Amino acid sequence: MWRELAPVGRHPDSGGYRRYAWSAADLDCRAWFRTQAEARGLTYEVDRNGNQWAWLGDPLAGGAVVTGSHLDSVPDGGAFDGPLGVVSSFAALDELRSRGVAFTRPLAITNFGDEEGARFGLACVGSRLAAGQLTVADAHRLRDADGTTLPAAMESAGYDPDTIGPDPERLARIGAFVELHVEQGRALDLTGDPVGIASAIWPHGRWRFDFRGEANHAGTTRLADRRDPMLAYAETVLAARREAELTGALATFGKITVEPNGVNAIPSLVRGWLDSRAADQATLDAVVTGIERAAREYADRAGIDLAVVRESFTPVVEFEHALRDELAKILEGSGDTGRPVPVLGTGAGHDAGILSASVPTAMLFVRNPTGISHSPAEHAAEDDCTAGVRALADVLEGLACS
Numbered sequence: 001m002w003r004e005l006a007p008v009g010r011h012p013d014s015g016g017y018r019r020y021a022w023s024a025a026d027l028d029c030r031a032w033f034r035t036q037a038e039a040r041g042l043t044y045e046v047d048r049n050g051n052q053w054a055w056l057g058d059p060l061a062g063g064a065v066v067t068g069s070h071l072d073s074v075p076d077g078g079a080f081d082g083p084l085g086v087v088s089s090f091a092a093l094d095e096l097r098s099r100g101v102a103f104t105r106p107l108a109i110t111n112f113g114d115e116e117g118a119r120f121g122l123a124c125v126g127s128r129l130a131a132g133q134l135t136v137a138d139a140h141r142l143r144d145a146d147g148t149t150l151p152a153a154m155e156s157a158g159y160d161p162d163t164i165g166p167d168p169e170r171l172a173r174i175g176a177f178v179e180l181h182v183e184q185g186r187a188l189d190l191t192g193d194p195v196g197i198a199s200a201i202w203p204h205g206r207w208r209f210d211f212r213g214e215a216n217h218a219g220t221t222r223l224a225d226r227r228d229p230m231l232a233y234a235e236t237v238l239a240a241r242r243e244a245e246l247t248g249a250l251a252t253f254g255k256i257t258v259e260p261n262g263v264n265a266i267p268s269l270v271r272g273w274l275d276s277r278a279a280d281q282a283t284l285d286a287v288v289t290g291i292e293r294a295a296r297e298y299a300d301r302a303g304i305d306l307a308v309v310r311e312s313f314t315p316v317v318e319f320e321h322a323l324r325d326e327l328a329k330i331l332e333g334s335g336d337t338g339r340p341v342p343v344l345g346t347g348a349g350h351d352a353g354i355l356s357a358s359v360p361t362a363m364l365f366v367r368n369p370t371g372i373s374h375s376p377a378e379h380a381a382e383d384d385c386t387a388g389v390r391a392l393a394d395v396l397e398g399l400a401c402s
Contacts, residue, residue, distance in 0.1 A: 001087050005032055005071075006079060016076025016376040021114035021125070022050075022153040029071035029083075033111045036090050042109070047170060048163040049129040050113040050154060056093070057106030063175035064106040065400040066359075067092070067392065070115035070126075070351060077116070078378025080182040084366060084385065086111055088180045092393040096401070099393075105175065105400045112351040119144045119153070121206075122312055127351040131358050132166035139164055171358045176323055176399055179352040180364045180392050182380050186371035187344045194387040196342040197327050198319055198363035201353040203284050204277035205313035209236060209253075209295060212305040215260055215268035229270040230258070232298040232306070239294035240274060249278035249287040250347055273311075277347040281316060317353040320360045327362050330398040331391055348373070364391055 009017045009025030019025045030052060037044040037054030045053050053059070069085025089109040096103075113126035120142040128134035140161075142150040151161030188196050211229035237253045244251040252275045259269040274291065278284035292308050299306040324343070331341045344365070352361040366380050366388035380388075 001036065001090060005029070005083055005087065008032065009073065011076060014076045014376060017073040017079065018075060019071060019073040019077075020119040021072055022119070022150075022157040022159075026072055026113075027157055030111070033071065033086065037109070040090070040093065046159070047130065048165060048167055049126050050159050050164075051126045051130065052111040052113075054109045055106060056108070057103060059106060059108070060173065061106050062173045064108055064173055065396060066108040066110055066174050066177045067179065067396060068108075068110035068112070069179050069181060070112045072114055072116050072118065074116045074118050074374045076376060077118075077374050078372070078376055080368075080378050080380050081184070081373055082115060082181075084182045084380065084388070085180040088366075088385070088389045088392055091389045092396055095389060095393040096397055099397070101397055101401045103400055104402065106173075107396065107400050108174075115351055117312075120150055123349055124351055124354045125150070127354040129164055130167040130171060131354055132168070133354060133357070136165045168358070171355070174355075174359045177352060177355050177359050177361045178327070178364065178392070178395055178399070179350060179361070180366065180388055181350060182373065182378065183365040183368045184346065184348045184371075184373035186368065188342060188365060188367040189369050189371065191342050193342050194367050194384040195331070195391045196344050196365040196367075197324060197331070198346055198352075198365060199324065199343045200319060200345045201314070201317040201349060202277045202279055202345060202347045203281050203314065203316040204275070204347065204349055205284070205288075206311045207274040207276070207288065207292075208309045208311050209233070209272045209274060210305075210307040210309070211236075211270045211272075211295075211299060212307075213268060213270075213302070214266070216266045218264045218266055221266060226266055227303045228266050229299075229302075229304050230267050232295065232302050232304045233270040233272050235298040236272070236291065236295040239298075240276075240291045243287045243290040243294070244276075247278065247283050247287045247290070249276060249283050251276040251287055251291060279345065314349055314353060317356050319352070319356060319362050323360045323362045326398070327364070327395055330395055334391075334394040362395075364388065364395070 009019035042054040070082040117123035154161040213227040213229035240251040255273040
């Protein structure tokens, strides 16, 4: 499975993946998912929001145990973020069948659409729509860099955009959702454990900073006469790092657009996107407030207009303690060492976090020896991936076969 999926959407120059929602690469990933489902005799379906499902047992019976993740990527992303969870789900089902277990609850494997938000700027679109956390009107307003709307992209890919919206009936039939994911950090590498359990997802959000100045000639305009928004933006980037260090949070300006974007032109507009995350809400509020305060000071000093827009926000997600504890009990009982499985928080958002408001959810992490993610250098060793499959199979057996 890994060899078949690995070439899809991989850029020949960067070595990273460009599997953007509803693109040709995304459609190839979706075709791969359907092939895997049908090869195992699973009932395949696509829900109203374009999320893919592969069912073992009656989808309408209720109390289903669901696992899976996503197949799309960030720009030039790594091979493991998302796909490891989907591949491991099919492999875990294969493992359970080899054990000869008897399923007492329906089991489903899913691929949630547009988790990374690389094309339309909003993460977890598929799961947000299903959970009612993204309105149909807001979804219709989403546009990519070329101006293509989300409905138009879905329609061009052969999906019906008129059906999108909340899916409470489907979510009500899910008894538990468990997502396996490569760890996006080095906590497991530091403890020496191949697999861990998630405790919570930090609150996080994305803010757009629009610095508006005055376009002018770079070769004839005196420095004293310039209203250069790039200077205020650059100062804000540095302020973000300082505020993050002071508060113990994370803050990153990772995306920028410039107008008119000419080498010999002073910009008229610099638009930068801030990603910030923290262990608790108060800390997140403090770091973002500090960054915005500094940005306004720099903008005022330079005669620059500044607008700040919060484009997305996800509050802290505490995974259901009862399900989390059940996973820990299952894995401790099935492990070779008998020692407790590490429980750790994460600053990365996931579909499991979105669904947690509607469904009991939990997450498993597989060790990432470098901690690198959202990069072609993202990696997990084969032995650790295999340990993740075994752990997921043990969990699914404990939840769906008892």
